[in-house]
Amino acid sequence: MPIKKSASARPVKRTPRRSVLSDEIYEMIKRMIFDHEIAPGSRVNIDALAVQLDVSQTPVREALARLESDGLIAKEPLKGYKATDLLSLKEFNDLFQFRLLIEPWAAEQAAKLVDNTGKTALKAEMQSAKTALKISGDDQFQALTEHDARFHALIASISGNQSVADSYERTHCHLHLFRLFMANKLHLIEGESRAKFVQDLFDEYYQVGSGQLAIKEHDVIAKAIIDQNSKAARTAMHAHIESSLRRFAPAAQAINKK
Amino acid sequence: MPIKKSASARPVKRTPRRSVLSDEIYEMIKRMIFDHEIAPGSRVNIDALAVQLDVSQTPVREALARLESDGLIAKEPLKGYKATDLLSLKEFNDLFQFRLLIEPWAAEQAAKLVDNTGKTALKAEMQSAKTALKISGDDQFQALTEHDARFHALIASISGNQSVADSYERTHCHLHLFRLFMANKLHLIEGESRAKFVQDLFDEYYQVGSGQLAIKEHDVIAKAIIDQNSKAARTAMHAHIESSLRRFAPAAQAINKK
DNA sequence: AAATACTATTTCGTATAGTATTTTCAATAT
DNA sequence: ATATTGAAAATACTATACGAAATAGTATTT
Known part of the structure; x- marks a missing residue:
């Protein structure tokens, strides 16, 4: 009887993740906007942000797309994302x-x-x-x-x-x-x-x-x-x-x- | 008198794209929801959708992220996206x-x-x-x-x-x-x-x-x-x-x- | 100095591979 | 019959590398 491979491969069997990375990234970026780590009106470089948060571009892109729908980030096609300006x-x-x-x-x-x-x-x-x-x-x-x-x-x-x-x-x-x-x-x-x-x-x-x-x-x-x-x-x-x-x-x- | 350079230099060059693919995909998917091509409550398979629309997953994911913010698509982490149900x-x-x-x-x-x-x-x-x-x-x-x-x-x-x-x-x-x-x-x-x-x-x-x-x-x-x-x-x-x-x-x- | 050409940077999209998780479904046990 | 279990398959998620296209910046020429 072979040892259960799945059990030996994941000995501790950590609890299943309840959230996905892109959601966490979304919250992180929102937080960064919240406290001016990303200043109003400033450019948001996907690459740099991905490196900074130590994740790949994929979750960053999803987060930014949602933030755009939220009106917290503005997208200019082919120019990139930028934090929305302060309220006029x-x-x-x-x-x-x-x-x-x-x-x-x-x-x-x-x-x-x-x-x-x-x-x-x-x-x-x-x-x-x-x-x-x-x-x-x-x-x-x-x-x-x-x-x-x-x-x-x-x-x-x-x-x-x-x-x-x-x-x-x-x-x-x-x-x-x-x-x-x-x-x-x-x-x-x-x-x-x-x-x-x-x-x-x-x-x-x-x-x-x-x-x-x-x-x-x-x-x-x-x-x-x-x-x-x-x-x-x-x-x-x-x-x-x-x-x-x-x-x-x-x-x-x-x-x-x- | 030289021919207007800006006119001669530019006309050949095709007009720059005014929108990016992910925006078009967003509209397409919204349209598919609108007329029940994606039925209310049905699962949305990213892979299949990307193949069907003949694009890669990246723009599809961005579109779905936005549609989720819109409340037109619901995301269940690690289970995927589904079209929202009809209004109760x-x-x-x-x-x-x-x-x-x-x-x-x-x-x-x-x-x-x-x-x-x-x-x-x-x-x-x-x-x-x-x-x-x-x-x-x-x-x-x-x-x-x-x-x-x-x-x-x-x-x-x-x-x-x-x-x-x-x-x-x-x-x-x-x-x-x-x-x-x-x-x-x-x-x-x-x-x-x-x-x-x-x-x-x-x-x-x-x-x-x-x-x-x-x-x-x-x-x-x-x-x-x-x-x-x-x-x-x-x-x-x-x-x-x-x-x-x-x-x-x-x-x-x-x-x-x- | 202005227009042009060139280079660098950046965005955008593709492709692919690997991992994690869910789902399916059949075999087994209750 | 129902419930449980466990592997296999499907799917979601993330990472990474690359290339095309547009923009931004710089240098060159007129």
């Missing part, structure tokens, strides 16, 4: 207008349809927000951004309408807003002599002050949904998005003015 | 609910912002609708579907909000609705003995009757926009989408009941 002021306003069309409705629906699972998830997400507030430095803004993304996606999901949830996800608004924030920050750092001072003010304004405010607004929304008060949920979401628009507008303007 | 009744309703959130607003904005270029484009599109009504048979439904897709996309574009326009395009609603229609038709053909009779009724209802009705509704919307009557445009668009929902609902129900 118009795109910024358009994006928030779009969110105003779907998110207040989503919050309203969520309040109508939420079940115990949804309520638990909402409470957990708000708990994670409180944790994020304890972090300090740049990481705090990133943590808050990620909470924000999850919070809004969660509500879209609880609304029960997949089309709405998908359309929200595909805006990648948290990614675009974070890029604006980072670009603004980098700009300030390289700026005049008062850069450090301005930066500190900026940090305080955006991270601590604004962060706490945003989370307070999230709290109102979450409570309204948990109370199944649909009108209050809609109103609170509307107010939150407009408030968020006002918070980010200076950064969007500064970048476009530059 | 819930997805169907969700989709129309989503459209109700953005399209009436888009029509309203379009009426406010439309310029002469937009008015001309709207008139041209309505003219093409009249032409489509003259076609007979199955092609008519396809022609009407394509007009419908262009009409709604045009209004979203005139609204000036790129986020809104993109989100509409990405629903690919005309594609999904056409697939529902075709599936229903195929189902009827393979059905009972009264199939032919029912089919004729169906044709008349959906193609001639419904087609003319849809175009009448488009006319109302187009006129409101051209008149820059924003409230009327919003109302007309809202009514049209609800009317369209009612027209397609029987097909969506029939398929889900099957």
